[in-house]
Amino acid sequence: MVTVTKNFEILQPDDWHVHFREGDMLHMVTNYSSRINNRCIAMPNTIEPITNTIKAKSYKKKIEQASKYNFNPLIPCYLTENLDSNDFRLGLQNGIFFGAKLYPTNATTNSKKGITDLSKIYNLFEILEEENSPLLIHGEKVSENIDIFDREQTFIDEELKKIRNTFQNLKIVLEHVSTAYGVNYIKENKNIAGTITPHHMLLTKKDVFFDDKINPHHYCMPVVKNETDLIELRNAASQNNNKFFLGTDSAPHHTRDKTYDLSSKPGIFSAPCSIELYAEIFEQENALDKLETFASINGPIFYGLPINSSKIKLQKKEWIVPEISRYKDIEVKNFYANKKINWKVAN
Numbered sequence: 001m002v003t004v005t006k007n008f009e010i011l012q013p014d015d016w017h018v019h020f021r022e023g024d025m026l027h028m029v030t031n032y033s034s035r036i037n038n039r040c041i042a043m044p045n046t047i048e049p050i051t052n053t054i055k056a057k058s059y060k061k062k063i064e065q066a067s068k069y070n071f072n073p074l075i076p077c078y079l080t081e082n083l084d085s086n087d088f089r090l091g092l093q094n095g096i097f098f099g100a101k102l103y104p105t106n107a108t109t110n111s112k113k114g115i116t117d118l119s120k121i122y123n124l125f126e127i128l129e130e131e132n133s134p135l136l137i138h139g140e141k142v143s144e145n146i147d148i149f150d151r152e153q154t155f156i157d158e159e160l161k162k163i164r165n166t167f168q169n170l171k172i173v174l175e176h177v178s179t180a181y182g183v184n185y186i187k188e189n190k191n192i193a194g195t196i197t198p199h200h201m202l203l204t205k206k207d208v209f210f211d212d213k214i215n216p217h218h219y220c221m222p223v224v225k226n227e228t229d230l231i232e233l234r235n236a237a238s239q240n241n242n243k244f245f246l247g248t249d250s251a252p253h254h255t256r257d258k259t260y261d262l263s264s265k266p267g268i269f270s271a272p273c274s275i276e277l278y279a280e281i282f283e284q285e286n287a288l289d290k291l292e293t294f295a296s297i298n299g300p301i302f303y304g305l306p307i308n309s310s311k312i313k314l315q316k317k318e319w320i321v322p323e324i325s326r327y328k329d330i331e332v333k334n335f336y337a338n339k340k341i342n343w344k345v346a347n
């Protein structure tokens with residue numbers, strides 16, 4: 001029986017999947033994440049993707065400079081079919097890259113330069129394995145004949161199983177796992193973990209797809225699925241399984257890029273309320289005492305990094321998530337806009 005119901009503390013979390021973007025957007029969003037987390041994996045799908053060490057160093061510096069708080073952005077290399085493999089290896093060896101991110105071509109925002117034929121980058125997987133660096137995967141197979149709801153399962157069956165069998169010592173993270181099938185695959189295989197977003201534990205496809213339009217503020221990749229998937233994700237996160245950890249996939253887009261059809265940019269901006277939403281979900285699962293394991297312990301253990309030693313305090317306190325985040329010309333609709341949350345991080 002869970003007894004925690006009032007204020008409580010947890011070890012400082014890390015966000016193992018977040019989009020900081022560039023320019024004014026970067027300035028607007030960075031502190032939402034750095035106010036809470038010690039480390040964040042800053043996804044490399046910027047407009048010019050982070051494909052070499054020079055770009056990675058400069059991007060890391062920009063994020064650090066935008067933050068009011070001390071924190072550590074980690075930058076994975078964006079994998080392409082014509083990467084400079086020497087620069088890649090050196091970047092991993094010198095800690096400039098934190099592993100690498102695989103985006104299948106056109107699977108999501110800024111993935112045009114991603115990978116169409118995975119066999120072309122098996123040499124890069126080999127380097128990752130040799131350098132004991134993680135492979136972070138956007139696990140969706142995209143083609144005209146694959147239904148949008150089947151992309152994750154098809155990727156696992158047709159691509160991930162092959163990678164897993166070929167590089168058995170390679171640490172893999174199936175990012176923003178969205179299906180019961182994906183959860184089970186992670187549970188049953190070695191050296192693979194998954195990040196879970198708040199929105200995949202709060203929404204189903206009924207919240208996104210309507211007869212002739214979509215709700216673009218609930219539209220993300222991978223798209224949210226069925227109730228049965230949502231339940232499996234909630235169980236995986238909240239039942240102390242060490243293969244699952246926090247990755248918000250907070251992915252801001254300007255409101256003008258959010259249209260009410262499938263041409264909308266996918267991505268949900270949850271950073272202003274992400275840890276609070278996780279607390280809300282864990283409370284609903286009667287598992288607030290497991291939040292720390294998911295948010296602050298499983299990630300560093302999987303990645304072989306130290307667990308943070310400072311703490312953050314969560315207060316039981318109702319607040320309403322503001323509708324919009326604004327900075328200069330930037331305007332982004334917040335996830336959970338105008339809704340009530342029962343938890344708030346103390347300053």
Ligand code: NCD
Binds near residue numbers: 045108219252266
């Ligand atoms: C992300 C983005 O906007 O960069 N979008 C999304 O729907 N999740 C990219 C990604 O993580 O797939």
Ligand code: ZN
Binds near residue numbers: 018043250251
């Ligand atoms: Zn993402």
